[in-house]
């Protein structure tokens with residue numbers, strides 16, 4: 001009798017990376033995916049000709065696993081200018097890395113966002129972290145990011161106006177209780193490469209992996225409702241025999257499928273997209289809310305980064321608000337527009353709302369000691385495995401690494417069984 005394939009539940013980055021690694025090892029695998037597309041939390045919609053990522057996110061080109069798995073050339077990446085603009089005291093101020101954005105040198109030095117010592121400390125931190133390999137960052141003793149920033153001696157003004165909105169937008173929480181491992185990791189990645197958007201939208205990333213894999217290995221619109229010993233039960237009632245099962249869903253979905261898994265807490269974000277006839281800035285930069293008040297965390301103009309995000313008619317503006325604080329799209333729109341009018345003036349009245357995305361389980365919580373062990377076990381039982389960003393860390397890189405690790409564990413288990 002033919003050996004049944006390994007069945008992977010979920011075609012997000014972790015599931016795709018797992019399937020690719022199994023393919024490399026000549027182990028037959030099938031991905032079953034509940035939705036009608038691959039990519040999970042990385043998705044792009046086309047609305048009125050604009051590319052809208054379901055929640056603003058970026059690819060950091062220095063991610064080691066992405067460098068191994070992705071073809072950046074084909075993705076036609078548009079790069080952000082390193083650094084950010086900070087809105088504070090009714091003005092936008094540049095906080096750029098002068099070694100990488102020389103045109104911003106003088107504006108950065110002159111900006112009231114932090115003292116000269118703060119700016120020097122950022123540069124020193126960058127130099128320090130460049131020497132620190134990623135595995136060392138994740139293996140170190142951890143603390144909350146806010147405590148680490150204070151320990152490094154940054155002024156509270158700089159933390160409030162730069163680090164809080166910058167890291168808040170990455171961690172999706174602005175108390176900065178997230179582990180300093182993630183702070184150092186992302187800071188390192190930003191320093192070594194670019195924040196970028198693929199010309200075809202973020203969804204081009206999982207689509208590239210799926211193409212590499214071959215679509216015959218993926219069954220879309222196939223929801224798994226139950227997992228038993230070596231059997232995957234589908235919503236349709238069909239039962240799939242599996243030589244091993246890999247649960248590659250988001251953490252809360254994994255807890256529903258596997259009763260004995262602890263509940264994984266998550267962070268939410270709300271993202272609004274607008275069409276603007278005039279772009280609020282010309283730069284390909286992220287704008288941070290450095291005021292310490294208000295609901296908006298960050299704003300950017302994706303069409304300044306990748307023209308292909310546009311429709312040819314106007315400019316695309318993305319606005320991120322942490323959490324899910326609005327009852328309706330209308331109240332979200334009203335609150336965001338009235339705040340951004342104080343930033344960009346009455347032009348904001350003319351912005352046309354394209355979409356509001358509420359991403360409830362956007363990232364797993366990473367408050368210490370959640371990722372004290374940077375690579376949580378991917379093997380649950382002899383033929384049951386798990387992967388996803390909740391097993392490594394909340395990033396594109398973390399999801400891909402967890403998928404590869406799960407595939408390695410499956411292969412080890414198959415080889416072990418063959419020896420007995």
Ligand SMILES: Cc1cc2nc3c(=O)[nH]c(=O)nc-3n(C[C@H](O)[C@H](O)[C@H](O)COP(=O)(O)OP(=O)(O)OC[C@H]3O[C@@H](n4cnc5c(N)ncnc54)[C@H](O)[C@@H]3O)c2cc1C
Pocket residue numbers: 009010011012013014015032033034035038039040041042054055056057058059060222223224225248249250253257269359361362363387388389390393394395396397399
């Ligand atoms: C708004 C937002 C912004 C982000 N920003 C960044 C960023 O800037 N940089 C960065 O590196 N990372 C960012 N991330 C994180 C990154 O996108 C995720 O860590 C990564 O995509 C998670 O991949 P995954 O494969 O672990 O899970 P998922 O992408 O959640 O994939 C799980 C898949 O399982 C499927 N599934 C679930 N239940 C079932 C079932 N019962 N049967 C079959 N299939 C099922 C789902 O449909 C889904 O396709 C962001 C995430 C969000 C949401």
